[in-house]
Every structure is written in C-alpha cells, then in structure tokens.
Amino acid sequence: MNSMKKITFSKRFPDMPIIGSSFAGSLDHVIPLSYGFPAPESFPLDTMVTATERAMKTQGSGAMSYTGGSGISNIVNWILKRSELREVYANKDQIIVTSGSMQAIDLVARTLTDPGDEIWIEAPCFFGAIRTFNLAQVNLRSFPIDENGIIVEHVERALIEATTLQQKPLPKILYIMPNYHNPGGVNLSVDRRKKLADLAYEYNFIILEDDAYVELSFDGTYLPSIHSFGPDRVIYLSTFSKVIAPGIRLGWAIGLSEIISKMRILKTDGLTSVYVQEVAYNVLEQLDIASHINNLSTMYKTRKEAMVAAIKEHFGDEVSFVSPEGGFFLWVTFPQGVNTSAFVDDAMTAGVSYLDGRHFFLEEEGYNTMRLCFTYCNEEKIKEAIKRLAEIYYQHLRSLPMEEAN
Amino acid sequence: MNSMKKITFSKRFPDMPIIGSSFAGSLDHVIPLSYGFPAPESFPLDTMVTATERAMKTQGSGAMSYTGGSGISNIVNWILKRSELREVYANKDQIIVTSGSMQAIDLVARTLTDPGDEIWIEAPCFFGAIRTFNLAQVNLRSFPIDENGIIVEHVERALIEATTLQQKPLPKILYIMPNYHNPGGVNLSVDRRKKLADLAYEYNFIILEDDAYVELSFDGTYLPSIHSFGPDRVIYLSTFSKVIAPGIRLGWAIGLSEIISKMRILKTDGLTSVYVQEVAYNVLEQLDIASHINNLSTMYKTRKEAMVAAIKEHFGDEVSFVSPEGGFFLWVTFPQGVNTSAFVDDAMTAGVSYLDGRHFFLEEEGYNTMRLCFTYCNEEKIKEAIKRLAEIYYQHLRSLPMEEAN
DSSP states (O other): OTTOOOOOOOTTOOOOOOOSOSOSSOOTTOEEOSSOOOOGGGSOHHHHHHHHHHHHHHHGGGGGSSSOOTTHHHHHHHHHHHHGGGTOOOOGGGEEEESHHHHHHHHHHHHHOOTTOEEEEEESOOHHHHHHHHHTTOEEEEEEEETTEEOHHHHHHHHHHHHHHOOSOOOSEEEEOOSSOTTTOOOOOHHHHHHHHHHHHHHTOEEEEEOTTTTOBTTSOOOOOSGGGOTTTEEEEEESTTTTOGGGOOEEEEOOHHHHHHHHHHOTTOSSOHHHHHHHHHHHHHSOHHHHHHHHHHHHHHHHHHHHHHHHHHHTTSOBOOOOSBSSEEEEEOOTTOOGGGGHHHHHHTTEEOEEGGGGOSSSOOTTEEEEEOSSSOHHHHHHHHHHHHHHHHHHHHHSOHHHHO | OTTOOOOOOOTTOOOOOOOSOSOSSOOTTOEEOSSOOOOGGGSOHHHHHHHHHHHHHHHGGGGGSSSOOTTHHHHHHHHHHHHGGGTOOOOGGGEEEESHHHHHHHHHHHHHOOTTOEEEEEESOOHHHHHHHHHTTOEEEEEEEETTEEOHHHHHHHHHHHHHHOOSOOOSEEEEOOSSOTTTOOOOOHHHHHHHHHHHHHHTOEEEEEOTTTTOBTTSOOOOOSGGGOTTTEEEEEESTTTTOGGGOOEEEEOOHHHHHHHHHHOTTOSSOHHHHHHHHHHHHHSOHHHHHHHHHHHHHHHHHHHHHHHHHHHTTSOBOOOOSBSSEEEEEOOTTOOGGGGHHHHHHTTEEOEEGGGGOSSSOOTTEEEEEOSSSOHHHHHHHHHHHHHHHHHHHHHSOHHHHO
C-alpha cells in the first residue's frame, strides 16, 4: 500500500480558508456571535410532534413516498400564497422546493452558467454564496453596497463598459440579498430594485434575489421584491430556516418555468424530503404564523437593541455601523488599518466569537469589519460578549507598534 | 416584451427522453410496475410520530438547528455499526449523510471528475445514475452484465487496452450495483468483487458501490461488499429509502476521509436535514429492525414469486429472466426484434405500466427488455397486471407485419 497512487480530484475545489476562528469546535465558555443561527428557544418543538401526527394521519404513506401524496401541493400552495405578500405572483410550474435556499443558489448557478461564465455579487456578500459560486467554477466580480444596498450606478457602468468596449463579459447572474443584508444589515432601496430589474432586461441577465430574511422586519414594513419589477428576469429565493428552523432544510426558488424545469432536472437528489414538506405544512397550519413571526421580530429587535447599546457603551465612536431594521446581523466597521482577523482567536479564548469581515469579500478587503449575529443569544449574553470583545480589541490595539495602531 | 432575449442555459443539459410511458401523470386504473417504489403499507407511520416526540424531547432545539445536537452523531454511529454487517469498517470522518443515495452519486461524480473525464458503468445501469453522470458532463462507457453481474474480463481488457495502447482514457469511477441489481436483479459474484477491487488499485480508479438494496435478501444471505476487498478504492453507498421510506430522503456514502471531506465541501446545501436524521434515528431505536426487514423481505419474496408465476403462466417460454433473490426488480428479456417501447403506451391504456429497457443503456440496445417492479403492488394486482401485459404484448405482435414480428 506504500506505493498507492494518489487520488485526483476535480479541479473545481478552490483553496478555501477557515472562516471565523481557527479553533476546531466551539468551546463551552464561548458566547457565539459568529454564525447566523436563529434563537433555538423559538423552534416549535411541540408543534413538530402534533404536525407529524397530523401529516401521518392525513397523508399517510404519501408523506413517506418518493413523490408525496396530495399533501405535497399543500406547502407549495402555501408558499405561493405567502409570496404574494412580497408581490411575487407565480404558479406551481414556477416553484421548486429545495434543501434550504442554499441548494437553490447552487441549482440556479449551475443551471445558468458554465465554468468561466460571469456571476456578479455584492461586496460584502454572504460567504456561502461565494463558496457555491466558486465551486461552480464561475468568475466572480463584486460591487460595493452602501446604506441603501448595492450601488447600482457601479453595476450599470460595468454593464455599459462590457457592452461598448466589448472587452469584458456580461454577467449571467447578479446575486442580491435585498432585505436585511447578510452581512451588511441594510435594505436595497425601491429605486435601486426597479433599476436593477430594468438592467436585467436590458442586458439579459438573471437576478438571483435571495430573500432569506424578509419575514423578520422589526417595524412590520416590507419593500416590494425585485421580482415584482422583473418577474421574467428574477429568480426569487427564500427559506423556512429563519422563521421555523434551519435544521428542517426547506427553502424554495420561484421564477420562469423554463428555468425552474431545468433546475428540476439538475436536482438529482429527487424531491426534497416529502416527509419534511408534509410536516412543515402541518406546522404552518397549526402555528399562528403572523403571531409567531411577530414574536420572533420582537425578540430579535430587543436583542439587536441590546447589542447596539452595548457597542455604544464599550466602543463609543471607535466603530461605525448601520443599525439593521430586521434580520440577523450587525456589520461593524473599525478604523482603517484595524485587522479583525488578527484578534479573532484571542476573542475566542476570551469567550466571544465573531466572523472577521474579509470572508465576505473577493478581494483583499474588509479587514477592518466584522459580522455579529444578534439573534442566537439573549440580551445578557450579548452584553457580556460585546464587553469582552471590546476588552480584547483594545488589548490588541495596545499591543501593536505605534505605526500599526494608527 | 416581444423583443425579450432568450435565456441561455448551461451546456450541461443533455437531451433526455421521457422514461416509461409518455402519458403525463398516472391514470387511476393503472397498476404500476414501472417505478421502484417500496410497499407503502410497510412505512412505519405510527413510529414516525413517537420517534418525532422522542427526538424533540431528547434532542430539543438541537434537532432543529443547522448543526444538530448530540443526537446527530447517533445515526452516524448506527449506520457505521450496521455497515459492519456488510464488512464495511469506517470511522465518522469517512461517512457523509446525504439526501438519499442519489445525492451521494452526484457528489462522488463531481468530486472526482471534471467534464470530459471517464466514468464506466454497467449495461444495463440504473437510469438515475446515467442521468446524474450525464449532468456531470463526463464520458460514459458501459460493460455488460450477466447472471453474475458485470463481466469483469471486459472491464480488465478495456483497462489493459487503455494503458498499453495509450489511446483511450482510464476511468476515474466505475459505478457498480452489486446486490439485486437495478434493473438486472442479479448479484455480483464474490470472485468478481475481489477482482474489481484489485483492478481499482492497479489502475487507480474509484469503485462507486451502490448498495441500495442490500438489506432485502430473500434468503437472509449476504455477500461481502466490494468495499471489504478495497476500502481505499471503494466509495460505498446505501440508503434508508428501501427499508424505512424513500420520502425521508436519507442516504450515505462511506469511503476514504480525503474523498468524503471534499464531498462535504461540495455539499453546498448544508447538513442533510438534521430533523430527519434525529427522527430516523429514533425510528431505528423503536423499530425492531431485524424483524422489520424480515417482514419486508418476506412480503417482497411472495410478490416476486407471484410475478414469476404469472409470467410463466401468461408468457410461457416467450420471455427469459433471472429470478432475483432480493431487491425490487425483475428484468425481462423478450425475443430479439421485439421493441418494448412500441407498446408501453398501449400497456398504460390497458392499465399496466413498466419501464422499457432502452432507458438503462447508453447505446441503442435493450429494446427487447423491460423492468418490472414487484414490491409496490400486492400479489393480486401483480397477477392482473402481468395478465394485461401479456394481452397487450401478443396483440402488439399480431399487429406487426410478418417480417417485423420475427
């Protein structure tokens, strides 16, 4: 066996750095602000049991078969109806239920692109999407966001340049998270939504609208989806991960039936767990969803406010951020020259985890930023975590030579 | 919108024919022998409810999170322990839980190959695997099976030719279904298992051992897995689809940790439903699995025997087949010149569905074969279906011009 030949792998695997602290596994004393986890106490555990009972009674073996029983269309109809609140109007040929919206991102990317094609993204951008696009072997190009989301003028200029100079490729896909951006926490303005949809028609690309956080509005207001301005050029994604539980792995994509039908072909793992779909539908039937979402939003708003207050108390004007009006994340910008990667391990040792901002960018940037998740921990823990984080940060600053600390 | 530009799709989509009858949807009067469905009356519906209750109580929110609670390792340990019965010995770094074994096939293919690489398969071969490999844009080459599985001499000759003549590429993967082959119904002999493993080491390819049907042995005998002869060159796949229920979508792959870790990266949809894993583990704890599998095997054996008897009664010596000793399928060969595709729609109209054999081949062959599933319907229905099938077949023969009917 010493002469064993090496196994060769596909070229699709990029070098991927460890995200967050390099500590393997979480430590018991750590207050985690790093990953985007919903509050576990919000999971409807009891309802899962009664919903399972009801699914088994109403759908029987259909709920356990490859193809589902009649109940399989229930959840599809529920999602379609709910999507109308987002001004997304579609029929059942235009929706595919996926294993979380992560699978939908993967399917859209591989349905519409070949290796070497172009996908444009935001900067910063959800690292899971970056990773998935890298594995699809596409070329990525990013455009900055500000407090109103992606700066559309930059995108338009790039499209014009690509068309007129004919030197650069047009994108096949523009990936956008319009509401409570991960990690930026901002919302895309209505004007920019409309403008992006216009550009998608003009330059013939597909907007991949990842709306994972839309339900979690702290003030109960909602902007119309990008899809509402360009139904033929937008694939709309969302998920039950944030409002029911991520562990069930249930998301969806809505768009042109000709795209969805190709995604169905590429979805070689078969229908997403029919059993989960039936149970989830019965959970939705049994929960008062409006009140459930209201409770979640209230809880998360309180936690966000606790985090904002603690940051103001311990960091003062040292950092800046846009206070998010929903979602999971607060995106903190430190002074230029600060490298949040440099103290991520020290923070972990001191009992607080965060994600250093560089992971959300393609280029060597974002070093002075970090993402904090405010949904998983209660206010007390959040306050303690921010206090520890400030201690580690100022310790780190003091330990630097003078010129670096500037 | 009349001037709307066309959407361009990835080149990965091959032309794919409709499999089985071209009738959309199933008709109420049809007795389905086409798809590989387990007996729905065998699904443990009540146990799902009590298992859900137990999962929610023992694992709580962990069973609904992205990462799972401590229970997530329970099912992994269960699978690893069970795999030892197949002489597959592995640790937790060597297993990945997937959305059915279909997802595992896809992940292995894309982890080990780039477009244009070579995957070798059996002829006939499970059409789902063919479709998945086509979507991975590999080149496929097939080797015939006989009553002892794939004819290894053909494979060895091709490997020698590829190496010595250096004109043809070596395979990256050889996909094999060793037990109760889909669709062939045959078992791969132990000698051939051992020889294949030796070839995998010598020519440095990976055997993808799809063992979906292994538990369903009608006489309680089991052959050692190919993995047992070549653990460093075999990825072993199996699934709960055949022994619990397919709708839960729970399968796995076991192999070298360096391959499994790459598969984890490529599995961009995250952990397979943690909730399903927790519930399934509790089902396995509550079911007497030995007795459950024994009941399934007894039921399926009786159905298989009913099908064999009905074929003998209605077809006599007109057709030939190997009577399977387990699994789901009976593979029927008609006289040369018969084209089973020619009467698949007529059979559907007459109330019986089957899969015409050509779908299981790469080349233009298999026209005189068909796959019949004996697990889904009870004996009475099976007898009636075979009777109708014979009527349609002989009608079809009579309607042909003399020279074609030869």
